[in-house]
Amino acid sequence: MAKLKILVAPDPLLKQKAHPVTEVTDEIRTILDDMLETMYAAPGIGLAATQVGIDKRLVVMDLANTEEGEEPAPMKFINPEIISLSEEEAVLEEGCLSVPEFYEDVIRPAKCKVKALNENGEEFITEGEGLLAACLQHEIDHLDGELFIDHLSRVKRAMIIKKLIKIKKHQTVKM
Ligand SMILES: [Zn+2]
Incomplete structure (x- = not known):
């Protein structure tokens, strides 16, 4: 497995729409494992391929609270697609590995249903809230x-x- 570099905003690659995976191959399975390793090391609870500069519709997540003794529960999604969203909305303070150090309340539909392929190329549906x-x-x-x-x-x-640009500039002059 290999750790990948996480892109930080503003970066034009983060603004690109990723292409669907056409075939679930060993290469795809390796990318998913590398993404999980990268996410755990960061540490974060979710990572999209776009964030590591890979133009494929791949997402990994693990919402287990391991600090509270829960077992890791890695989730892998290939070509995830939202098939329904609730009318009801919810607010959650979000952060992002590509927007480090910033946390803001975001309003989104409270529940959603997602269709995706697993590592074997089989379709599955995940439904969730919170x-x-x-x-x-x-x-x-x-x-x-x-x-x-x-x-x-x-x-x-x-x-x-603006603040992220300032931080980036600062980092480039660090020796
Ligand atoms: Zn993010």
């Missing part, structure tokens, strides 16, 4: 070139991007 629903929508947004800050006001988004 953190699972928010995380699924957040990660699928990534595959469509959207970040959680795109759900915020234009002013707030501009402020966060």
